Amino acid sequence: MRRLWNDPNAKAVISGFHDPRGGKARNEQLAQDRAQSTYDALVAAGVDASRIEQRKPVDINGGSDLNEARRVEVSVE
Numbered sequence: 321m322r323r324l325w326n327d328p329n330a331k332a333v334i335s336g337f338h339d340p341r342g343g344k345a346r347n348e349q350l351a352q353d354r355a356q357s358t359y360d361a362l363v364a365a366g367v368d369a370s371r372i373e374q375r376k377p378v379d380i381n382g383g384s385d386l387n388e389a390r391r392v393e394v395s396v397e
């Protein structure tokens with residue numbers, strides 16, 4: 321994450337995930353809400369919104385480990 325603050329050309333890419341329980345539409349909304357919360361936190365920390373992208377991962381189901389499934393991944397490009 322240091323690169324995000326030190327490199328003005330770096331961009332944060334955020335992807336939200338969910339666990340396999342519940343309905344698909346609700347779970348996808350939960351994953352999007354998690355990603356939005358992370359986006360909001362980065363903006364509040366001073367990262368320009370134009371340098372943040374939210375992407376829907378190929379598979380938003382985070383897997384069978386429920387604690388790991390409920391997550392947001394942030395990469396810096």
